[in-house]
Amino acid sequence: MRQYFAIAAFGLLTACARLDHVQIGEIDQSQGTLIPFNVQVSQFGFEAAAAAELGRAVSKGRTAEQFQQLRDILALMNMGPRTGNPVYDDEYANKVMDYIYAECPTGKMTGLTSVREAKAFGAVSGEIVRLSGYCIL
Amino acid sequence: MKKILLLLSMTLAGCTHSIHMSHMSDVSANTPKSINLNKHIVEVTTEQTVVLGFVFDIDYVDQAYQQLQEKCPTEIVAVNTQYSTSHRFLHWTNKIRMKAVCAS
Amino acid sequence: MFKKLFVSIATCLSLSACVSLNSVSLTQIPVERDNSITATSHSWNFLGIAFSNDFVDEAILDLKSQCAEGKLEGILTKHQTTAYFLVLKREVIATGYCQQG
Numbered sequence: 001m002r003q004y005f006a007i008a009a010f011g012l013l014t015a016c017a018r019l020d021h022v023q024i025g026e027i028d029q030s031q032g033t034l035i036p037f038n039v040q041v042s043q044f045g046f047e048a049a050a051a052a053e054l055g056r057a058v059s060k061g062r063t064a065e066q067f068q069q070l071r072d073i074l075a076l077m078n079m080g081p082r083t084g085n086p087v088y089d090d091e092y093a094n095k096v097m098d099y100i101y102a103e104c105p106t107g108k109m110t111g112l113t114s115v116r117e118a119k120a121f122g123a124v125s126g127e128i129v130r131l132s133g134y135c136i137l
Numbered sequence: 138m139k140k141i142l143l144l145l146s147m148t149l150a151g152c153t154h155s156i157h158m159s160h161m162s163d164v165s166a167n168t169p170k171s172i173n174l175n176k177h178i179v180e181v182t183t184e185q186t187v188v189l190g191f192v193f194d195i196d197y198v199d200q201a202y203q204q205l206q207e208k209c210p211t212e213i214v215a216v217n218t219q220y221s222t223s224h225r226f227l228h229w230t231n232k233i234r235m236k237a238v239c240a241s
Numbered sequence: 242m243f244k245k246l247f248v249s250i251a252t253c254l255s256l257s258a259c260v261s262l263n264s265v266s267l268t269q270i271p272v273e274r275d276n277s278i279t280a281t282s283h284s285w286n287f288l289g290i291a292f293s294n295d296f297v298d299e300a301i302l303d304l305k306s307q308c309a310e311g312k313l314e315g316i317l318t319k320h321q322t323t324a325y326f327l328v329l330k331r332e333v334i335a336t337g338y339c340q341q342g
Contacts, residue, residue: 162269165269194260195319198265199317202336206270206274212269213270218267237270
């Protein structure tokens with residue numbers, strides 16, 4: 001039991017960075033002073049089937065069977081391609097454009113970089129959409 | 138016990154989603170200032186339902202591209218393209234959302 | 242009877258292909274949208290094992306050659322994978338508008 005606590009404590013203290021997609025746009029340094037900005041939105045990601053699989057792996061007998069059934073049901077109910085862990089709200093990144101305009105009200109921007117990344121530990125993660133760039137003054 | 142399992146799985150399953158990517162295009166000098174932004178924003182969403190992975194085209198992407206151009210016949214700047222999937226029982230829905238500024 | 246059915250199913254599975262979208266991006270779209278051009282490049286591999294991604298550059302070169310001395314705008318880039326039986330086709334499709342200066 002103690003070793004599970006040790007693993008859980010280690011897991012809570014460390015999180016791995018995951019990079020799924022990155023794309024850099026044009027960088028124009030000839031129009032004026034560039035002020036960097038960074039906009040980030042995130043959502044709690046949780047892979048319930050993977051958590052059930054973990055439960056199955058650490059338990060025995062009837063409990064393990066029940067975890068296995070739970071894992072199978074969850075897998076069937078959440079079918080589809082995924083990037084990282086699933087989230088429970090797909091609108092969390094809808095306002096990124098509004099946020100970058102809030103950071104750069106003139107609308108003159110360059111060097112826009114789109115990043116899809118996460119801070120992940122197994123079945124739990126923070127799924128992140130990040131946009132960074134420079135506001136031209 | 139099976140009833141509890143089913144209830145638990147339905148609660149945990151809910152409707153999960155996955156955002157695969159969110160891309161922001163370059164922003165040209167014609168972009169309106171943020172103060173006028175709301176009246177210039179155009180947004181389209183197209184989707185495709187896939188049952189057990191059997192899908193033979195990805196035309197919904199081109200539909201979003203066409204619909205965005207129909208909504209804004211003038212220059213379209215600052216395009217934010219998002220590709221996501223909503224997970225369901227034995228099927229899923231792929232979605233493309235294009236949000237941009239219509240520089241009219 | 243079962244043999245025929247099995248062969249039929251195997252044939253259908255081999256010939257039918259399921260498409261999946263990997264990524265999509267769109268650049269700014271110009272006012273002038275007369276000259277639409279498309280470039281496609283692809284790469285086949287067995288069981289998803291690939292040793293090079295050079296096919297991506299072919300699409301860019303093709304797109305450039307179709308709009309020599311012009312400006313390419315409104316580029317919709319799709320990266321898709323088509324899965325046949327044991328074989329995968331990776332594809333990049335880029336569509337855009339060529340503005341001749």
